[in-house]
Amino acid sequence: MxxxxxxNKLPKSLKWYVLTQLVLLFFVLSLFGIFFDKNAxxxxxxxxxxxxxxxxxIYVMISNKFISFVITENTITINxxxxxxxxxxxxxxxxxNADNSRGPLSTFFGxxxxxxxxxxxxxxxxxxxxSENKPEGTLWLRTVDADExxxxxxxxxxx
Numbered sequence: 459m460x461x462x463x464x465x466n467k468l469p470k471s472l473k474w475y476v477l478t479q480l481v482l483l484f485f486v487l488s489l490f491g492i493f494f495d496k497n498a499x500x501x502x503x504x505x506x507x508x509x510x511x512x513x514x515x516i517y518v519m520i521s522n523k524f525i526s527f528v529i530t531e532n533t534i535t536i537n538x539x540x541x542x543x544x545x546x547x548x549x550x551x552x553x554x555n556a557d558n559s560r561g562p563l564s565t566f567f568g569x570x571x572x573x574x575x576x577x578x579x580x581x582x583x584x585x586x587x588x589s590e591n592k593p594e595g596t597l598w599l600r601t602v603d604a605d606e607x608x609x610x611x612x613x614x615x616x617x
Contacts, residue, residue, distance in 0.1 A: 472598050474567060480514065
């Protein structure tokens with residue numbers, strides 16, 4: 459179990475997970491380039507790699523260093539932000555649901571995405587007739603930690 463009342467950081471394997479996602483994305487894009495005009499496609503591909511992929515990866519790596527969370531007996535506080543700092547405290551008695559999700563790549567890296575849902579109306583975004591639900595808090599954790607934290611939150615919800 460993650461320690462209580464101590465700031466916790468995201469797992470170090472998250473940076474390799476994100477890098478692998480970007481590499482796989484650019485690999486798939488380069489496969490499409492094989493079937494089209496190669497010279498023009500590879501110029502676009504390398505432009506995207508240098509001016510989009512690399513800055514995205516650097517931003518994700520920097521932003522992940524500025525995310526921490528503190529678990530107490532009754533709350534979880536998620537702190538994030540590089541320039542503009544945000545702190546979101548979620549009381550366990552207000553939690554409606556907590557769920558873990560993982561795909562094949564995140565499973566390979568031993569990671570799970572823990573989403574914490576409350577009854578807050580701020581989680582629902584309605585725009586132009588479409589609605590999108592967003593969890594109150596999201597953390598990428600080692601699968602073992604995510605499962606234990608989910609169980610801990612849901613046990614506190616019921617007590």
